[in-house]
Amino acid sequence: MRPEKNSETSFPDHPESASRARDEVREWLGTDHPAYENVRLAVSELVTDAVLHAGGEPGDGSLTLRLLALGDLLRIEVVDQGCPTASPESSLLSERGRGLVLVGLLSGGTWGCRSLERGRTVWCEIPAIPRDPFPGLEDFFDPPKSLGLPEVGGPAFPS
Template sequence: MIDLIGVPESAGQARAFVREALGRAHPVLDEVVLLVSELVTNSVTHSDSRGGGPVTLAISECDGAVHVEVVDAGSEREPQVRGDLYEEGGRGLFLVDAISDRWGMYRDGGGRVVWFAVRFRGAGASEAGAEG
């Protein structure tokens, strides 16, 4: 788990954290890095965490899947999958929906949690469960 702040630079910190947690040889590293980058970017751009508020990233590995949660302060609007591939932005959740095996969103006392899981096969995967 890593605590970030709601600024654009946090997306890069989140990508580096995932690379370290999973290791370069992990079979779904690229997919998880991309999706984490999209969710953290959404948090620092669209949630009430933007401008320096709290954003937390948790990653774990269990039963052949990498599970990720991004927690932010939420906002009045719910995250939505936007499918217009020709728009300038707004494809983050479209990618999460297309690449992950499962994903969702819920609210808790600390704000909003957007989560996803990506399944994998193959040996050599690290045990990220100790990280989060």
């Protein structure tokens, strides 16, 4: 299941634009698409990042959201008027920037930033059919019997 067409929408550089961008994802993909939640979260993080770091005060500029279907990938691009030489940073330890860590996880590390003459484009590519982000995790909670571990069970809350 792929979107019928690509989408490009401009928004003001304003915090409410993240909500409008999520609405755009819903119209583009539909809520029944297997990658809907992943794309919606990535779009929300990228647009919010653009609003916070585009330079100047919110509302001074605009940003553009591009949603592209590229074979088995869904590409998200957010173009803002921020400083072209500044690259977004992502770190679990910093007070900000965790959204880009999420984008990195959702995209399997396929994201980046491209400087423009005026501004920058931050992009990511999300699999149209999401892969398991934590393969083998179910084995952690339900190890095979061959490991010889004792059975665990019973009520969640003993009486």
